[in-house]
Amino acid sequence: MNGLVEGRVVVVTGAGRGIGRAHALAFAAEGARVVVNDLGAALDGRGGEAGPAQxxxxxxxxxxxxxxxxxxxxxxxxxxxxLVRAALDAFGGLDVLVNNAGFLRDRMLVNLAEDEWDAVVRVHLKGHFAPLRHAAEYWRGEAKAGRTRAARVVNTSSGAGLLGSVGQGNYSAAKAGILGLTTVAAAEFGRYGVTVNAIAPAARTRMTEKTFDMAAPDDGFDAMAPENVSPLVVWLGSEASSSVTGRVFEVDGGRVGLADGWRHGPQRDKGARWAPAELGPVVAELLAESVDPEPVYGA
Known part of the structure; x- marks a missing residue:
């Protein structure tokens, strides 16, 4: 290790297990001082205990x-x-916030209960916004006092947020919301020296045991190991990443890629209000000129 984040203060949420744990260990290995946050809840968010974080x-x-x-x-x-105060009290500052905490309550939309929707949206979307908001308040104060920090936020979305996932309407909506939050925060926080990016990782964790083979290979490269995701997150948390903000990276195994968000596509402008009956051929032309969307996972 070369100390890429030597001395930087890093908060990682959901860091007691899986990808979050891998992030915390990777940051520490590169010299960071780490606040390991984890409620210690079960896979569905119920319960809690201090053991995993400790x-x-x-x-x-x-x-x-x-x-x-x-x-x-x-x-x-x-x-x-x-949580933000914990970083300040323990280490005297905060440089990096990695929002990772979350859980699942999967169900087809027609069977999804209100509490299952609310719980998943709360932990993923509000669980990103609330730490981000309090960290940003600290960074804004530092900037106004002439102590601008090279601060970094790394949010955690998912392929489900990018493309959708059958049986995960609550999770997909929350993870898509994180992408919107990321782009807005990147635009707003640049003036305070803060970059904000997101990852859409794939790895073997409690949350993906029904999707990926939980058994590691006997030999060779373990493409689904959570540790494969963390090097990019550590780099995004370093001062070296100052020119990168508002971007979404897909990462798994040895693969790192950029995900392109919504963009303006083909259009027609009549210069006046359309009549409903006119729009069938117009929509057909637009669809013919556009790229088909990626398929929803599980469709």
């Missing part, structure tokens, strides 16, 4: 790194504020 902290400290555990609920306004 175990990751113990791993980091055993390897000679610096870390503290935090079990605040990042989708709670006060919990998110407390």
């Amino acid at each position: 175990q990751v902290v113990d791993e980091i400290r055993a390897a000679g790194g610096e870390a503290v555990a935090n079990t605040d609920d990042v989708a709670s306004w006060d919990g998110a504020a407390s």
